Amino acid sequence: MKVTFLGTGTSQGVPIIGCDCEVCSSTDTKDNRLRPSILLTHQNINLAVDVGPDFRQQMLRAGISTLEAVLLTHEHNDHIIGLDDVRPFNFRSKKDMPIYATLPVQNQLKERFDYIFSSNYPGIPQLELHTIEHAQVFEVEGISILPIEVLHGRLPVLGFRFGEFTYITDAKTISEESLAMISGSKYLVLNALHHNSHYAHLNLEEALAMAKQVNAEHTYLTHISHHMGLSVEIGKQLPANVSLAYDGLELEFNL
Numbered sequence: 001m002k003v004t005f006l007g008t009g010t011s012q013g014v015p016i017i018g019c020d021c022e023v024c025s026s027t028d029t030k031d032n033r034l035r036p037s038i039l040l041t042h043q044n045i046n047l048a049v050d051v052g053p054d055f056r057q058q059m060l061r062a063g064i065s066t067l068e069a070v071l072l073t074h075e076h077n078d079h080i081i082g083l084d085d086v087r088p089f090n091f092r093s094k095k096d097m098p099i100y101a102t103l104p105v106q107n108q109l110k111e112r113f114d115y116i117f118s119s120n121y122p123g124i125p126q127l128e129l130h131t132i133e134h135a136q137v138f139e140v141e142g143i144s145i146l147p148i149e150v151l152h153g154r155l156p157v158l159g160f161r162f163g164e165f166t167y168i169t170d171a172k173t174i175s176e177e178s179l180a181m182i183s184g185s186k187y188l189v190l191n192a193l194h195h196n197s198h199y200a201h202l203n204l205e206e207a208l209a210m211a212k213q214v215n216a217e218h219t220y221l222t223h224i225s226h227h228m229g230l231s232v233e234i235g236k237q238l239p240a241n242v243s244l245a246y247d248g249l250e251l252e253f254n255l
Contacts, residue, residue, distance in 0.1 A: 001042045001143075003165060005249040006058035008222045009033025010193065011078035013054065016226055023226040030231040030246040034058060035078045036169050036223050038189075040162060042255065045141045047071060049160060049167060055082030061248075066092065069140045071132075072101040073169055074157040075108035083113060087125050096128035100140065102158065103131055134158065135181065143255065148181045150174045153200035161185065163255035166216075169223050172200050179214065187253055188216035189245065191223035204228065211242055220245040 007013075014033040015024030023031050035052035039062060046064055048055075049071045059067070067089045073079055086097045101109070106129050110117050116125050132138055134149035134156075146161040150171035159168035159178075164186035168174070171191055174182070182188065192207035201223065202210060211219035222245045228234055231244050238244070 001040060001162060001165070001253055001255050003162075003167075003251050003253070004039045004041070004062055005220075005222070005245050005247055006037040006039055006048075006062060007034030007052065007054055008224055008245045008247055008249075009035055010223055010225045011035065011076070014224070014226045019226065021226055023228070023230055026230060028231060029248075030244070032247065033224060034247055036191075037079075038167055039064065040143075042141075042143055045143065047140060047143070049073065050079040050169075051082040051086065052078045053081050056085040059085070067097070069098040069100060071140075071145070071160060072099065072105050073159065074152065074155060075105045076152075076170070079170075080105075080109065080112070083109065083116075083127075084125055086127070087123065090126045096126040098128045098130055098140070100130045100132050100138070100145075102133065102156075104156075106131065132158070135177075146181060148178045150178055155200075162253075164253040165189075165251070170200070171202055172198070174210065182214055185214065186217045187251055188214055188219045189222055190219055192221040192228070193223060194225040194227035195229075196227070204234075208239070208242060211239075217241065218243065220249070220251075 034054040037050040040047040046067050047069050132147050137146050148159040149156050151173045152170040157170050166182050166185040167189045169191050190207050192204045193201040195204050219242045
């Protein structure tokens with residue numbers, strides 16, 4: 001299995017509109033971050049985790065022409081608002097796009113994308129909703145996936161484990177039960193917003209403590225704000241087994 005980091009930024013992305021800080025002005029491509037998303041590829045099967053406002057750009061940049069399913073972590077706009085852009089995949093495959101999400105997330109999709117679910121207008125996205133729940137393993141195209149619930153402030157959010165690889169975004173607290181499910185991962189992806197305390201996200205210090213507790217072979221930090229600092233500078237301050245993820249990063253692992 002290969003994972004491609006499609007976006008590693010926060011809800012505003014980096015650079016932020018109108019900001020001239022050193023990160024937003026940086027010419028280092030690793031400081032340019034689209035909204036958070038990953039692509040999993042296995043034997044010509046492509047799965048996307050989250051479809052934020054940059055989804056179209058991310059698919060074009062990664063050269064993706066087929067997509068078998070979308071997994072959603074939660075209902076915030078930076079993770080779902082690009083849903084309309086699954087249409088080209090509908091047109092190519094002549095199939096509905098399978099969407100895997102919890103019932104609360106599905107309810108939010110039906111509210112925010114009412115036209116998809118209440119209209120027969122030609123050309124609207126064709127979706128096939130599948131309900132998933134914390135700790136209940138499911139399969140997509142023969143790929144086994146474990147949903148792991150974490151808390152984004154008070155909001156339940158799903159992370160996903162694919163064999164040796166675990167992807168956690170928008171977490172502030174992780175229960176002992178969920179930590180046990182993450183344990184043994186070779187690669188862990190964990191959000192780290194910036195250096196200061198935040199009510200709904202891990203900051204860098206908290207993420208490093210969590211990474212040490214899980215003790216994966218390597219931890220990659222994502223959902224990174226421009227307040228974190230320049231990638232090249234922060235990278236020098238991290239433990240040897242922790243790195244800032246960046247858009248376009250690819251990893252391979254066993255299922």
